[in-house]
Amino acid sequence: MTKDVEFGIKEQLITKEEIQKRLKELGEQITEDFKNENEPLIVVGLLKGSIVFMADLIREIRLPLEIDFIEASSYGEGIQSSREVKILKDLRSTISGKNVLVVEDIIDSGFTLKKVLQLLGSRNPKKVSLCTLLDKPERREVEVDVQYVGFEIPNEFVVGYGLDFNENYRNLEYVGIAEPSVFE
Ligand SMILES: O=P(O)(O)OC[C@H]1O[C@H](OP(=O)(O)OP(=O)(O)O)[C@H](O)[C@@H]1O
Numbered sequence: 718m719t720k721d722v723e724f725g726i727k728e729q730l731i732t733k734e735e736i737q738k739r740l741k742e743l744g745e746q747i748t749e750d751f752k753n754e755n756e757p758l759i760v761v762g763l764l765k766g767s768i769v770f771m772a773d774l775i776r777e778i779r780l781p782l783e784i785d786f787i788e789a790s791s792y793g794e795g796i797q798s799s800r801e802v803k804i805l806k807d808l809r810s811t812i813s814g815k816n817v818l819v820v821e822d823i824i825d826s827g828f829t830l831k832k833v834l835q836l837l838g839s840r841n842p843k844k845v846s847l848c849t850l851l852d853k854p855e856r857r858e859v860e861v862d863v864q865y866v867g868f869e870i871p872n873e874f875v876v877g878y879g880l881d882f883n884e885n886y887r888n889l890e891y892v893g894i895a896e897p898s899v900f901e
């Protein structure tokens with residue numbers, strides 16, 4: 718752990734070991750839930766935050782699957798949702814009649830997922846399920862139906878394991894809370 722990457726981290730909220738353990742449980746549960754389906758699963762990651770979690774999670778799912786990505790952005794440079802969720806990149810796959818598992822790093826206000834789930838739902842998939850590494854329920858402003866949650870977290874802006882502040886910290890192996898001075 719080099720000092721410059723960690724600069725500005727107040728505490729580790731979820732350690733690398735805790736993440737690895739929970740990922741195995743989620744992978745087992747998803748495998749169990751989809752093992753009798755005939756269609757291959759399409760795992761859809763939301764760029765950019767989900768990439769680290771998705772890369773690890775798919776290797777814990779013991780089923781044939783395909784991957785694809787959507788990019789949505791609402792936070793820009795701040796720590797508050799702009800509430801205006803823009804779709805910056807759409808899927809390459811056709812999801813009509815397929816089982817889709819959306820993989821997200823965090824559900825905060827819920828605006829991002831509401832928009833993405835509406836978009837995917839309009840394309841006649843067989844079923845859309847949602848797996849998020851982190852859930853911050855205290856901040857929810859719109860309801861989102863989520864089937865798989867890694868960890869519920871308190872109302873703190875977190876970084877690491879894919880999550881950024883101003884595009885930094887995504888490469889940390891753990892989920893941490895940044896020093897207040899970082900956000901000023
Ligand atoms: O529930 P919400 O309040 O909508 O917040 C959650 C979303 O916000 C972040 O994305 P961001 O817009 O920062 O894009 P990024 O994944 O590229 O960092 C995060 O990765 C989630 O996708």
Ligand code: HPA
Pocket residue numbers: 792823825873874875876880881882
């Ligand atoms: O706590 C957070 N950290 C990083 N990105 C986020 N996007 C929504 N909430 C968060």
Ligand SMILES: [Mg+2]
Pocket residue numbers: 766792793880881882
């Ligand atoms: Mg972000």
